[in-house]
Amino acid sequence: MADLTTTYLGxxxxxxxxxxxxxxxxxxxxxxxxEAAGVSAIVMYSLFEEQxxxxxxxxxxxxxxxxxxxxxxxxxxxxxxxYSIGPETYLDQLRKIKQAxxxxxxxxxxxxxxxxxxxxxxxxxxxxxxxxxxxxxxxSTDPELSGAELEDRYVTLVRDIRKQLRIxxxxxxxxxxxxxxxxxxxxxxxxxxxLVLFNRFYQPDIDLEELDVVPNLVLSTSQELRLPLRWIxxxxxxxxxxxxxxxxxxxAEDMVKAVMAGASVTMVASEFLQRGVxxxxxxxxDLDMWLNEHEYISIxxxxxxxxxxxxxxxxxxxxxxxMAVLSSY
Numbered sequence: 001m002a003d004l005t006t007t008y009l010g011x012x013x014x015x016x017x018x019x020x021x022x023x024x025x026x027x028x029x030x031x032x033x034x035e036a037a038g039v040s041a042i043v044m045y046s047l048f049e050e051q052x053x054x055x056x057x058x059x060x061x062x063x064x065x066x067x068x069x070x071x072x073x074x075x076x077x078x079x080x081x082x083y084s085i086g087p088e089t090y091l092d093q094l095r096k097i098k099q100a101x102x103x104x105x106x107x108x109x110x111x112x113x114x115x116x117x118x119x120x121x122x123x124x125x126x127x128x129x130x131x132x133x134x135x136x137x138x139x140s141t142d143p144e145l146s147g148a149e150l151e152d153r154y155v156t157l158v159r160d161i162r163k164q165l166r167i168x169x170x171x172x173x174x175x176x177x178x179x180x181x182x183x184x185x186x187x188x189x190x191x192x193x194x195l196v197l198f199n200r201f202y203q204p205d206i207d208l209e210e211l212d213v214v215p216n217l218v219l220s221t222s223q224e225l226r227l228p229l230r231w232i233x234x235x236x237x238x239x240x241x242x243x244x245x246x247x248x249x250x251x252a253e254d255m256v257k258a259v260m261a262g263a264s265v266t267m268v269a270s271e272f273l274q275r276g277v278x279x280x281x282x283x284x285x286d287l288d289m290w291l292n293e294h295e296y297i298s299i300x301x302x303x304x305x306x307x308x309x310x311x312x313x314x315x316x317x318x319x320x321x322x323m324a325v326l327s328s329y
Contacts, residue, residue, distance in 0.1 A: 002291035003298035004284070006040075008242050008264040009131045009168035009193050011104045013040035015284055016259055016299055019277075020246050020267035021046050021108045021133065026093065028100055030277060035101045037280035042103065043133055043267065046110040047090045047120060094127040104130035110137055117157060118164050125167050132169035134161065134192075137199055151183055155190045162191025170194030170244060174201065175227055184239045194242035195235070196267065197228040219270035224248035229261050234317055236262025236307040252286030259299055260306035 004015035021043045024030040034042060097105050107124035109132065111117055121132055136154055158171060171192045177183045184195055205216040225248030232243045245258040246267035258266045271279055296302050304310060308317045 002288055002296055003300070004288065004291075006259075006264050006299050006303075008041070008244065009106075009170055011041065011130060011168075013104070013265065014038075015040045015287070016255060016263070016265045017280060017284055017287075018043060018106075018244070018265045018267045019272065019280075020269045021135070022269035022273065024269070024272060024277065025097065028096060031097050032100060033277045034272070034280060035103055037278050038284045039268075039280050040103060040265070041106060041130075042097065042101070043106040044090075044094060044097065044108050044129075046108040046135055047087060047124075048110045091123055091127045094124065094129060098128040106131045106133050108133045108135060110135040118161055121161050121169075122164055125165055129167060131167050131193075132165065133172055133196060134158070134169055135172040135199060137174070137201070147178055151177070151186070154183075155186050158187050158192050159190040168193040170196050170242070172196035172199050172246075174199045175231065180231060181235060181238060184235055184241070188239055188241045192241060194244060194264075195239070196244040196246055197231055198247055200224070200247045219274055220248050220250075221270075222248050222250045222254055225254050225257065229257055230317055232258070232263050233261040233307045236304050237309045252283050252290050255283065255287055256290055256302070257306075259303050262304040262307045264303070 006013050006016045008016075008018070015038065017039050018041045019025070019034045019039045023045060024034065025042055025044045031042060094105065094107060105128070107121075107127075107129035109117055109120060109124070117134075121134075124132055134157075136157075138150065140150055154171075161169065169192065171187050171194070173180075173184070173187075173195060175198045187195065200220060202215060202217055204213050206212075207214045225245075228245045228247055232245055236243065242264045243262055244265045244267050245261070245263040246269075249255060249258065249266045249268045250271045255266045268280070268283075271283075291297075291299075291302075308314045311317075
């Protein structure tokens with residue numbers, strides 16, 4: 001039997017299969033089933049910045065209702081900031097999950113601004129999270145906002161959070177940056193311990209009958225593995241961080257490719273949502289079988305073996321591969 005252990009964000013994990021942020025972590029039954037099926041860690045569903053703001057504003061409205069009629073009531077109200085109170089249910093669920101399972105639990109924050117993120121990153125740490133995933137998702141629609149300015153905001157956010165946290169954290173990125181290696185290096189320099197590639201966006205659709213913009217959830221397939229696979233292979237050895245590959249991991253072979261590219265862990269949600277959480281046990285069994293059949297004794301042995309720095313033709317990850325694909329059709 002091969003040694004499947006790996007290390008991610010300083011955490012010793014029994015294998016590279018991690019349950020990524022999804023609705024599965026909202027139900028304790030699903031969480032226990034994921035652990036029983038063999039996943040090595042669980043990333044909680046995301047706490048969104050909009051939720052923090054919304055609940056904070058609701059509290060402010062509740063506390064200040066009627067003060068125009070009773071001015072003296074102002075003196076009895078505590079001084080709540082815009083972000084001071086937020087979704088306690090998220091923190092409660094985190095505490096319950098930590099009590100229910102023995103594997104590491106990683107909190108998840110989704111947003112872009114510094115204020116509330118620092119406070120809630122600290123609260124997630126205090127609730128018992130073993131690590132944190134910062135999901136940087138901001139859709140810039142302002143023509144006056146440059147890419148450099150937006151990236152600087154992200155780097156400042158990471159630096160500010162690093163100053164306040166003791167637990168390790170990773171930054172979850174999208175692929176839409178002009179120079180992903182440079183930006184990745186800046187994030188790691190600001191204090192990120194790992195990078196999660198890539199955030200998968202759910203694009204809106206148009207309902208032609210109702211003339212409305214509607215959400216449209218489409219789960220991933222193994223075909224989506226190629227984009228994060230390529231970039232982890234390029235970044236591995238150049239950016240000194242742990243890499244997690246998410247989007248497109250559905251089989252043991254997908255996991256093998258990810259680790260060979262340089263990933264410490266693979267994160268899975270769509271496969272579990274489609275086929276049930278017990279699919280994790282099948283994937284791990286298949287992974288062990290693959291390693292034994294190909295005479296690998298451990299995950300560590302093959303990690304990064306197919307990264308750009310390790311392969312015979314490094315240009316295969318760049319434009320040369322694009323030309324080769326076109327000419328082979």
